[in-house]
Amino acid sequence: GNSVTQMEGPVTLSEEAFLTINCTYTATGYPSLFWYVQYPGEGLQLLLKATKADDKGSNKGFEATYRKETTSFHLEKGSVQVSDSAVYFCALISYYGNNRLAFGKGNQVVVIP
Amino acid sequence: DAGVTQSPTHLIKTRGQQVTLRCSPKSGHDTVSWYQQALGQGPQFIFQYYEEEERQRGNFPDRFSGHQYPNYSSELNVNALLLGDSALYLCASSLNTGTENTEAFFGQGTRLTVV
Numbered sequence: 419g420n421s422v423t424q425m426e427g428p429v430t431l432s433e434e435a436f437l438t439i440n441c442t443y444t445a446t447g448y449p450s451l452f453w454y455v456q457y458p459g460e461g462l463q464l465l466l467k468a469t470k471a472d473d474k475g476s477n478k479g480f481e482a483t484y485r486k487e488t489t490s491f492h493l494e495k496g497s498v499q500v501s502d503s504a505v506y507f508c509a510l511i512s513y514y515g516n517n518r519l520a521f522g523k524g525n526q527v528v529v530i531p
Numbered sequence: 532d533a534g535v536t537q538s539p540t541h542l543i544k545t546r547g548q549q550v551t552l553r554c555s556p557k558s559g560h561d562t563v564s565w566y567q568q569a570l571g572q573g574p575q576f577i578f579q580y581y582e583e584e585e586r587q588r589g590n591f592p593d594r595f596s597g598h599q600y601p602n603y604s605s606e607l608n609v610n611a612l613l614l615g616d617s618a619l620y621l622c623a624s625s626l627n628t629g630t631e632n633t634e635a636f637f638g639q640g641t642r643l644t645v646v
Contacts, residue, residue: 422573450634461537461621461639462574507573511633518564518587519623519635521573 420445422508424522432530433500439493439525441482441508449512451475451484451491456505456524465493465506503529533558535624535638543644544612552607552641556624562586563605564635565597568619580605581627609643617645 425440443449450469454462466475471486480495491508508522536555544550556563562581566574576589580599599605603624609616619642623635 452634454637461619462637464634464636467634509573511635517633518576518579518589519566519574520576523573524571 420449420510420512420518420520422510422520422522424508424525428526428528430528430530431498434497435529437493437495437498437502437527439506439508439527441491441493441522443489443491443508443510445489445510445512445520447512449510451482452509452511452519453480453482453491453493454507454509454521456507458504462507498527498529500529500531503527535622535636537620537622537638537641539641540639541642541644543646546612546614546645548612549608549610550612550643552609552620552622552643553604554607554622554624554638555604556622557636560624560626560636561603562625562627562633563599563603564623564625565605565607566621566623567591568621568640570618574621577607612645614645617643619643 421444423442452467453465455465466477468475468484474483482493505524507524509519511519538553564579565577568574577591579587583599594610596608619640621640622638625633625635
């Protein structure tokens, strides 16, 4: 079945530091890949997406590239702000996997001023 | 354009009771999926409704049931509540294209606490 694996543990970094969150996946067929962000007490917001291999999704300074050869979709941001503090979820959906979203466990990101 | 709306936002119930959560999908969407997000975990798929029928179901007991109305809105019902049902319940809407992977839009969720 479809599954997503995110790196373990929270991420704590200083303002203006470089952020990377690793995400790898296993999927049937040709999945679309997503990063969702969840701020405290809120639902999920789509941050960016990529629908085919080698696509780069980008939004608000965040980027992720769909790497089919390594089955990865790592999230990066060059200079984080305190307002980026949130939980980030990697997810995939595949029509051939019954078209339901499969999520990773999420990573808490804390940005210190 | 209203996005996905869920009600209520917060709910406290007693163990053994029943609860109904509601969701209105984004305009133009016809498919509603429900997810359970326990504290500190990623969302887990409960089920999906399309054309007023349950099309897919995740690994949840029959105590979890749902409904979709002709206007595409949906309800999630949970019977015989357990303490472990305490979670954030998320509704996601999408458009069924029949062949393509479709993007889901999420509501703000309903925080259910079972005491």
